[in-house]
Amino acid sequence: MSFLDRIATVRRWDPDAYRPFMVEDTTLGRVGHDFATRLRDFPDAFVVSDRAVTLVPELADFEARSAAVHEAMLALRDAGELPRWRDEFYPVVVRWGDEPWLKLERAAVPLFGVRGFGVHLNGIVRAPDGLKMWVGKRARNKATAPGKLDHLVGGGQPYGLGVRDNLIKECGEEAAIPPELAGRAVAVGAVSYRCERDEGLRDDVLFVYDLALPADFRPVNTDGEIEWFELWSFADVLARVRDSEDFKFNVALVIIDFAVRHGMLTPDDPDYQEIVEGLRFPELEWA
Amino acid sequence: MSFLDRIATVRRWDPDAYRPFMVEDTTLGRVGHDFATRLRDFPDAFVVSDRAVTLVPELADFEARSAAVHEAMLALRDAGELPRWRDEFYPVVVRWGDEPWLKLERAAVPLFGVRGFGVHLNGIVRAPDGLKMWVGKRARNKATAPGKLDHLVGGGQPYGLGVRDNLIKECGEEAAIPPELAGRAVAVGAVSYRCERDEGLRDDVLFVYDLALPADFRPVNTDGEIEWFELWSFADVLARVRDSEDFKFNVALVIIDFAVRHGMLTPDDPDYQEIVEGLRFPELEWA
Numbered sequence: 001m002s003f004l005d006r007i008a009t010v011r012r013w014d015p016d017a018y019r020p021f022m023v024e025d026t027t028l029g030r031v032g033h034d035f036a037t038r039l040r041d042f043p044d045a046f047v048v049s050d051r052a053v054t055l056v057p058e059l060a061d062f063e064a065r066s067a068a069v070h071e072a073m074l075a076l077r078d079a080g081e082l083p084r085w086r087d088e089f090y091p092v093v094v095r096w097g098d099e100p101w102l103k104l105e106r107a108a109v110p111l112f113g114v115r116g117f118g119v120h121l122n123g124i125v126r127a128p129d130g131l132k133m134w135v136g137k138r139a140r141n142k143a144t145a146p147g148k149l150d151h152l153v154g155g156g157q158p159y160g161l162g163v164r165d166n167l168i169k170e171c172g173e174e175a176a177i178p179p180e181l182a183g184r185a186v187a188v189g190a191v192s193y194r195c196e197r198d199e200g201l202r203d204d205v206l207f208v209y210d211l212a213l214p215a216d217f218r219p220v221n222t223d224g225e226i227e228w229f230e231l232w233s234f235a236d237v238l239a240r241v242r243d244s245e246d247f248k249f250n251v252a253l254v255i256i257d258f259a260v261r262h263g264m265l266t267p268d269d270p271d272y273q274e275i276v277e278g279l280r281f282p283e284l285e286w287a
Numbered sequence: 288m289s290f291l292d293r294i295a296t297v298r299r300w301d302p303d304a305y306r307p308f309m310v311e312d313t314t315l316g317r318v319g320h321d322f323a324t325r326l327r328d329f330p331d332a333f334v335v336s337d338r339a340v341t342l343v344p345e346l347a348d349f350e351a352r353s354a355a356v357h358e359a360m361l362a363l364r365d366a367g368e369l370p371r372w373r374d375e376f377y378p379v380v381v382r383w384g385d386e387p388w389l390k391l392e393r394a395a396v397p398l399f400g401v402r403g404f405g406v407h408l409n410g411i412v413r414a415p416d417g418l419k420m421w422v423g424k425r426a427r428n429k430a431t432a433p434g435k436l437d438h439l440v441g442g443g444q445p446y447g448l449g450v451r452d453n454l455i456k457e458c459g460e461e462a463a464i465p466p467e468l469a470g471r472a473v474a475v476g477a478v479s480y481r482c483e484r485d486e487g488l489r490d491d492v493l494f495v496y497d498l499a500l501p502a503d504f505r506p507v508n509t510d511g512e513i514e515w516f517e518l519w520s521f522a523d524v525l526a527r528v529r530d531s532e533d534f535k536f537n538v539a540l541v542i543i544d545f546a547v548r549h550g551m552l553t554p555d556d557p558d559y560q561e562i563v564e565g566l567r568f569p570e571l572e573w574a
Binding site: 095096097098119162163164186187188189190192205207260261262263265266267268269270271272273274276277280 | 382383384406449450451474475477479492547550554557558563567
């Protein structure tokens with residue numbers, strides 16, 4: 001097993017298994033063919049052809065698009081076809097910060113293959129005996145990745161909340177990090193990927209933060225989603241990422257990015273270039 | 288002017304202006320059509336068709352390929368068509384660390400559009416009044432980017448030298464940084480780009496290092512390539528990158544990457560995602 005195995009995991013998808021999801025002339029995501037066929041049952045929201053799924057053109061603004069799509073999603077939920085329903089909206093954009101085309105129930109995001117955004121926090125401690133990182137173990141009853149190893153804090157980026165505000169909120173909910181401590185977190189970049197998972201096509205951008213914590217800080221999970229937190233040496237964290245699939249697939253990516261940014265992997269490693277280039281998926285088109 | 292303007296600069300190239308440069312079945316670069324026509328004059332090295340430039344198949348190993356191509360390059364030099372001749376070899380690879388297919392005179396690298404590798408060092412000082420960065424001004428008689436602002440240390444990555452060894456060598460040559468101080472540099476990632484410049488198609492990967500220097504350190508240029516060094520506040524460096532083209536085009540990219548890694552740009556900036564994704568060009572193909 002190697003870091004490249006972890007990166008290969010977040011690159012696996014079959015372009016032929018999808019057709020574009022479009023609003024007007026803009027491709028915002030990719031819909032699997034079976035789900036596209038199902039969407040024919042909701043002609044008030046979707047125009048489904050063999051080549052694309054497009055929103056009904058008469059849905060001319062954010063509110064109209066969001067309402068028509070949400071009505072269809074509620075029907076799917078009631079039919080038992082959206083079992084991971086979250087009651088939380090994601091904005092539908094290509095680029096975070098753009099005006100959203102619509103908002104979409106979070107559980108449906110991978111079914112439309114639209115970009116999902118999140119925040120991930122590396123919680124570290126610079127101890128006399130070396131760098132350490134807080135590791136969480138996800139509860140066994142979580143809908144996604146039960147029992148996997150996780151970051152101290154990580155969460156989706158909902159509609160209508162700033163990225164930093166969301167991070168500070170998640171820090172409180174997931175690990176009882178007070179706002180004044182969470183506010184010291186430093187934005188250090190983003191990782192991105194497109195891959196097929198059980199829940200659909202994940203086309204994600206994760207905004208990454210590093211937070212150096214005091215040695216006596218102890219996280220407390222307050223929302224029942226984490227079984228335990230432990231402070232590991234970063235060398236142990238990195239070895240576990242390399243040698244197993246015990247970390248949640250996207251958490252592994254963020255940890256590899258941390259190792260790259262802090263000189264734990266270097267250009268004299270023959271896999272370095274492929275690792276560095278594998279941490280970002282270039283969705284945006286360039287002239 | 289904006290950071291996105293700096294990134295657009297390193298993305299500009301016209302795929303139709305080139306045909307592939309291949310060894311066996313592997314595409315290693317891109318040759319402009321005029322240069323491809325000129326290479327017809329060297330049938331011992333190149334097979335030129337309308338669709339590709341391929342090395343003569345009988346050149347079966349590294350030594351044979353390198354010798355045949357070098358003979359052609361020497362002829363071009365003697366004809367005055369390689370005026371920036373460096374007398375320095377680059378390895379021809381897609382991925383740093385792979386076994387090279389051949390070695391190629393550095394001046395010819397952009398004419399074949401093969402990947403070029405380099406090292407760039409952010410020389411910083413953490414002062415009581417804020418973060419500072421050493422800035423150099425390139426001599427007016429340099430072949431490339433005369434008079435532009437530059438890093439403390441940056442250089443090409445030649446054939447046959449490790450990346451870290453090359454960095455330490457360049458630190459001595461360009462800024463008189465002693466090896467024990469240069470050895471504290473931390474590998475922090477890579478930026479990459481593909482763009483057309485006067486010298487041809489630049490398809491570069493720059494390995495990036497950060498080095499925190501003592502406040503009393505003073506760089507001395509020993510090879511005549513730098514007119515002066517100055518210690519600037521990082522805020523001034525970043526504003527100059529954003530508002531002008533005074534920094535060498537690829538140095539600007541590495542400075543933007545520094546700002547991203549150190550929280551001077553954040554996800555709540557609407558350009559953030561495009562900036563972060565614009566810092567790496569994904570040459571490698573993914574299954």
